[in-house]
Amino acid sequence: MSVSHILVVDDEPDIRELVKEILEDEQYRVSVAANGAEARQARMERRPDLVLLDIWMPDIDGISLLKEWRQSDEPAPPVVVMSGHGTVETAVEATRLGAYDFLEKPLSMAKLLLTIRHALDDYHLRRENLGLRRHLRPLNRPLGRSQAMETLRDQAEKVAQTDAWVLLTGEPGVGKRLLARLIHNLSGRREADFIEVGVATIVPANAVMELFGEERGGQVRYGLLEQANGGILFLNEVADMDLDLQARLASALQGQSFVRLGGAGAVEIDIRVIASSHKDLLEEVRRGRFREDLYYLLNVVPIAVPPLRRHREDITELLSYYVDFFVNSDALPYRAFSVAAQNRLRNYDWPGNVRELKSIVHRLLILGAGETIDVDEVDAVLGTQPPVAQGGGFNFDLPLRQAREQFEKAYIEHQLRNAEGNVSQVAKAAGIERTHLYRKMKALGINPKEGGQQ
Numbered sequence: 463m464s465v466s467h468i469l470v471v472d473d474e475p476d477i478r479e480l481v482k483e484i485l486e487d488e489q490y491r492v493s494v495a496a497n498g499a500e501a502r503q504a505r506m507e508r509r510p511d512l513v514l515l516d517i518w519m520p521d522i523d524g525i526s527l528l529k530e531w532r533q534s535d536e537p538a539p540p541v542v543v544m545s546g547h548g549t550v551e552t553a554v555e556a557t558r559l560g561a562y563d564f565l566e567k568p569l570s571m572a573k574l575l576l577t578i579r580h581a582l583d584d585y586h587l588r589r590e591n592l593g594l595r596r597h598l599r600p601l602n603r604p605l606g607r608s609q610a611m612e613t614l615r616d617q618a619e620k621v622a623q624t625d626a627w628v629l630l631t632g633e634p635g636v637g638k639r640l641l642a643r644l645i646h647n648l649s650g651r652r653e654a655d656f657i658e659v660g661v662a663t664i665v666p667a668n669a670v671m672e673l674f675g676e677e678r679g680g681q682v683r684y685g686l687l688e689q690a691n692g693g694i695l696f697l698n699e700v701a702d703m704d705l706d707l708q709a710r711l712a713s714a715l716q717g718q719s720f721v722r723l724g725g726a727g728a729v730e731i732d733i734r735v736i737a738s739s740h741k742d743l744l745e746e747v748r749r750g751r752f753r754e755d756l757y758y759l760l761n762v763v764p765i766a767v768p769p770l771r772r773h774r775e776d777i778t779e780l781l782s783y784y785v786d787f788f789v790n791s792d793a794l795p796y797r798a799f800s801v802a803a804q805n806r807l808r809n810y811d812w813p814g815n816v817r818e819l820k821s822i823v824h825r826l827l828i829l830g831a832g833e834t835i836d837v838d839e840v841d842a843v844l845g846t847q848p849p850v851a852q853g854g855g856f857n858f859d860l861p862l863r864q865a866r867e868q869f870e871k872a873y874i875e876h877q878l879r880n881a882e883g884n885v886s887q888v889a890k891a892a893g894i895e896r897t898h899l900y901r902k903m904k905a906l907g908i909n910p911k912e913g914g915q916q
Contacts, residue, residue: 469495471498471514471516473518484571518545524556622648629736639658691731695733697738711756
């Protein structure tokens with residue numbers, strides 16, 4: 463299980479050592495600093511999970527340090543400010559700058575420990591919520607009663623009980639991120655952070671700084687590796703990483719240490735790695751596009767996530783789940799799939815896997831009407847019905863629902879072009895709420911910036 467690291471900054475040696483001993487008895491890892499300069503150095507050497515910060519010190523006051531740190535580290539670890547000569551104004555200023563709490567000296571150790579526990583719980587919860595907002599993740603484990611999914615969950619539960627590194631493979635949209643989350647939630651590192659590196663989304667020019675952090679002008683920016691210290695680093699679609707960055711990452715993971723960009727001293731880390739790829743990494747190694755040493759570091763326990771077409775019997779359960787989810791999350795009217803519609807979807811190949819199924823359910827709930835989703839609607843969204851006639855006209859032989867969908871798409875794109883992408887103007891012209899318009903555009907695959915397909 464991950465142990466939280468606390469930095470104690472206080473110029474009084476008796477208080478500093480007493481707090482250190484008490485916190486170590488509570489199984490925390492503790493660093494100490496006697497002044498502002500030592501505090502800066504301690505934060506550079508190792509990223510703390512919480513800081514206990516005295517106000518009055520010989521070189522720089524705690525309020526100034528708090529201002530400095532808030533500018534350089536986001537999301538910042540919590541800071542609990544301590545003072546024996548504090549005023550109401552000082553407490554207000556510390557709180558305004560983001561301090562979690564303000565404690566007066568002499569310290570009540572019972573209150574100190576309770577404050578630390580609450581601050582750490584709040585910090586981890588905020589980071590977890592940030593991750594969930596970035597990636598809408600309605601499920602906490604892969605759904606399905608098929609043998610394929612039973613086997614997958616069993617593999618995840620077994621590997622979670624170890625600290626072994628895992629390589630998840632499978633087509634895009636099968637749920638590799640969800641499985642990585644499940645392993646984290648079942649592991650001994652569940653209380654620590656789950657840090658995802660979307661390899662394909664990192665700008666190459668910033669990749670080293672994003673992963674390894676930076677030291678500049680006495681300030682430190684913690685990279686993703688350091689943010690994952692004590693927890694799990696998820697390298698999503700790791701095959702998209704360029705060879706130079708692969709070499710640097712392999713060295714850091716092998717030695718569990720690295721040097722920040724612009725830094726001098728090595729930063730020690732303790733992380734577990736889960737990687738994913740829809741590509742055959744061994745074939746990428748053979749072609750010279752992926753480093754062999756990094757491949758063997760990551761491929762300790764390989765787990766293959768099956769495509770949806772390999773466990774079609776789970777489609778009915780997935781449809782039901784996502785209907786309920788979008789009804790609750792988007793306040794959409796409830797609609798049930800007819801048996802014929804379910805049968806059509808069970809016999810579809812699902813090139814986009816579960817991600818595609820989720821998108822189709824969302825679209826049907828937004829655009830459709832009536833209590834039942836029938837097979838004609840399904841055919842329309844799957845593209846098995848005749849297309850719109852060329853030359854700007856419409857095919858009047860289409861089912862009503864498909865014709866309406868195609869008209870709405872053409873209408874919204876036309877309005878977006880006229881409004882030069884201004885969604886508020888389009889909503890006003892169409893006479894609908896802007897939030898409802900956004901839902902329609904998402905379901906229809908319209909990018910408001912381009913007025914066309916995403």
